[in-house]
Amino acid sequence: MKKSTVSTSEANESGIENKETDGLNQRQIIVKRFFKHKAAVASLITLISIFVVVYTSLGITIGFSKFKFSIPGWWPYKITEIDPEGAMENICNGGVAGCPTLDLAPSFLDGDGIRFGAHPFGTDIIGTDYFALVMRGAQQSILVMLIVGILGIVIGTVIGAIAGYFGGVVDAVLMRLTDMFLVTPTIVIGAVIGFRFGNLGVVPLAIMLGLFAWMGLARFVRTEFLTLREREFVDAARVAGASDRRIIFKHILPNAIGIIVVVGTLLLSGAILAETALSYLGFGVRPPDVSLGLLISEYQGSFSISPWLFWWPGTLIILIALCINFIGDGLRDAFDPRQRRHLTMKDRKKARELSEASA
């Protein structure tokens, strides 16, 4: 055949739908798409702020009984101090002691002006500073969430990957195992774990909860692997002489990262809610330690008189869970290449202006 002289430029072949991603690598595309999701970005900022405030205010204690290492925080009160500097003095409407001194209403509304006061979150019934308690509770809840989340993601990914990649007997055995874990009601598992390990402290409890949190992710990852395994680049790698391990970790896993991240974030928000529920029922974190769920449970009796004891931890739980869900939503959009974005009002307006200008 004679040398073809067709001048069609192959670069144009990719078409208009790829213009958005021209000249970017995969990570840049994902980051760009994520930052387009306004709710996700706002959630990310909020979540980071919460983490920073929670962990710096009270400081962090790392290590076990004998080898403890503490970084002090900037908040003056401790959760063990009772009635510091006469906090009970702050009497609000109806003669209830220990009201929050935080006032966000500007002075032209109620004449007091915006102020934090000594105890912005108020104090509890015996006079402990409530800001310190909530921060400590949030520290523990976030710790539980992270441990459960990481364990769940790692175990779920490994089991799902192995089951999906090898198939056959391996798949059948692992999936029946997953089914066994799945059919047991979560609350029963949680209660038994809490009952047996709750008194050992937060970390063992979190680890045990993590061992029962991987099933959903394992199924998702397995499905993803079943699809990706049939793609031709896996055959290409096999022909190139790649081992099973290399194919799983180098070729398939990076392509399944989207589903792992997305389901993983849902796992995280599920974990913080599970911890709250268990602690509320009395199976989770035990006093004298605190967690957000435990705070709600402890003070539920005083809801009618001192409602702030209920509102602060409740708001924080909702805020964290909501932020994580929004971030997950943003990541889902960012990782899904088939996601076709619709025009926003702003886009339409700009488009109209542009076409009018050119006319």
Next chain:
Amino acid sequence: MSTTNQPVLQVSKFNIDFWVEGVWYPAAIDMNFDVQAGKVLAIVGESGSGKTSIAMGLMDLLASNARVSGSVKVNGVEMVGAKKSLLRKTRGADVAYIFQEPMTALNPLYTIGFQIVETLRTHFDMGPQEARTRAIELITMVEIPNPEGSFDKYPHQLSGGQRQRAMIAQSLACDPGLLVADEPTTALDVTVQAEILDLIRNLRDKLNSAILLITHDMGVVADLADHILVMKDGLTVEYGTSDQIFNRPERPYTQELLAAVPKLGSVAVRQLQPELVGLPPVLKLQNVSIEYPKKGRVPAFRAVTDFSLEIFPGEIVGLVGESGSGKTTVGRAAIGLLPAVEGKIEIVGRDITKPTPQELREIRRFTGIVFQDPGSSLNPRLPIGESIGEPLLLSGDAKGKELDRRVEDLLDSVELPKSYRNRYPHELSGGQRQRVGIARALALTPSLLIADEPTSALDVSVQARFLDLLQNLQDKLKFACLFITHDLAVVDILSHRIAVMQDGRLVEVGTRDQILKNPREDYTKRLIGAVPVPNPEAQRIRREARLASK
């Protein structure tokens, strides 16, 4: 049908733009054409030229980020900027669509009868019994066997050709004045394609509809079109009668496009280089049978039965067959990706009938494979340099700087810039990706290359370049090649010998001229007869010969 001489479809000053990232990108610029009743207008162009956008844009079916302007008149009624209710009434009733992929365009949850009845009852005041009768009439008209029984069949119970017929029946439900066929035969085998084209032609004669045919296949165009519009990058390149475009093309692009279409019997016989004659075969398949093992209740499926073939050094053997004939299975077994249940497979003298992992690692050095789908054969998360270098790295041939140098050499040999090493597959076009696929397959300078339909996803001009490149590399490196394809014209250009497969069995094997000029078996004759040639006159003669022999 209008009694005046007014065209069914009149398009003038028609523009389509897409809004991407703050800029309007034009997909169609200043299009002017019209279609008369009983005539076929073909819009021809390569992928990305905007032809499908036009088809969808006519009836305002584009995504929300598109903008259309100009004028589209159907039977004299303006469609651009028309009310949604008018558009809905026109769609299906006056303008009907046939899509490329019948499996995805038909709803898998409903029977084809139900889907045709749905269209009928949406547009006409019809009772269920009446609609059923009409639907069976339509199914009979598109020549689906056993119309009564097929009425209650689901799309997955029909073959690809029958599904496409069912979709045509659905689109004909309201006697549309205009039929828009967007690549109606691209997903089908040549023999099925020939039947569908016959059907469309008969329907045009019977119903006197106007047809807007959108395709990239010049053979299909030659078979059907009265007028042709050639498109490139959203612009009209040339617009004229079929005779003008094929016999007296004026624009260089049209001429190039026509030249790039492979034609049967247009190239001289390729001779095996003399120094390679008489060497023992590189690949030897002896009475091989391959099965896909049973899964649960699904019984084992025998994809290939009693297949024998030998490939000698420096030889390209074309393996031709329709979809489902087992040709890809043979290709995979030949490289050790599938075991054989019977017979014997030998590569460079090593038996890999039931390969152990150790044996497989040894033969990797002698084999390479180019896959069909350039979109799925490269790992989207790896830069292409890493994909190409993987065989070298894993075989321990090269590392670090040496590896980089080898990868750059390979990119050079497939005519890609060295800087492409750090690019990701999605940044490359289909043709470029397929060349990366060759570079990877040739990384270890194998003695046997398996090419599994490497050009089926490419445009003709890109295909021509790809085949050129493969030939040059083969002349230089002298590897043996098993080239699997459904396209006889491609095999004609490349191969020394041709093997024809049907239903998992070898039909016949012989030198290129023997198979293409003097086929012994009926199946081979039918296969060759069904290939449309890009020449309206020749195609008419072939078509009549084919119909007469029926």
